[in-house]
Amino acid sequence: MKNVWILNHYAQEPGSFGGTRHFDLAKHLREFGWKASIIAAGTELNTGRQRLAAGENHRLDTFDGIDFLWLATPAYQGNGLGRLRNMATYAVRALGKSTAPLPPPDAVIGSSVHPLAAWAGLRLASRFNVPFFFEVRDLWPETLIDMGTLSRNHPAAIAMRMLEGRLYRGAEKIISLLPHAHRYIRRFDISEDKIAWLPNGIDLDRFPSPPPPLPAETFMLMYFGAHGGANGLDNVIAAMRLLGDQPVRLRLIGDGPSKTSLVEAAAGLANVSFEPPVPKDAIPALAAQADAFVFNLIDAPVFNYGISSNKLFDFMASGRPTLFCSSASNNPIADASGGITVQPGKPAALADAIRQLLDTPLTVRQTMGTNAREYIEKNHDFRSLARKLADILP
16 A cells, blocks of 8 residues: 655644545545545644644644644744744644654645645655645635735745745646636646646535425524635625514634624624534534525635635535525536525625525425535545545556
């Protein structure tokens, strides 16, 4: 069996909060002749939880036969210098002696949860003289530029663009989660033949077919996931305010930098509630309580390259319709006939769509939910995605 190292600074173990893409891929890769070891930071992204004890530089844990090598990284708050120090520490430790407990790799995947993690993967692949695979999750620095965090000509943006080009050119293959990332990557004079699309997915073994929704006096609209700037959840709250005394309730489950301001924006709304995040394994039971979901993004140019959202696929696997409030260049809800599409940033349009779902017969909503679930089973089962990844690897 061959060995592949996956460098993902923010990788999550099963039972924690957030996506478990690499664990789920690793679990199924074994069926196709690959043993994956995941190299991640000891500091959890969303909660700041430290997985390592004081004085530990690294630790090797195993979950369902999958090795997680945790690297000690400093705690931080916000997106300032503390987070940059956390990123740099991860890259330095990945290049040090901390990886000694792992079997030598036959391939290395560096994931661009940030560029330094992928760069460390490139360096390790060179050290072991094995192929490097660059997994593009976010477009750095394009995402930061489109979100208004950096100007296009800022020195940090220029440096990241240079590193980005180096990673594209140094990769044996570029693995993109975004279906239309080639529109961006080709500006680096990279052939589209070098780019493979491998989206996020669902481990159907851990997400059984959901029970059908039941009639209820109050329509339960649900969102779970990050409460960040890109999610634009203020648009959803504004839509709820326009609904007046309609029998609908919105549950917002999760955490993030925008949560405090969102709670303030929802002041006085009895039909909106905020709840803490739940572990990934609790998602199926939680999602079964919903009548529908709302997926919302701001209208930003970076979404012209497509999206591959964990939470959207969770919504669809739950067998409920979804209000897809986004202008992304791909639309799984429309492809699946699994809900209603709404223009982003227009609360009145979203409120009208919610009313439309309220007036939709339960049997029609059930069909939407069934369509969404079948779409996930056909296109986003992690076992099938792992087979595709095995075909990409040497």
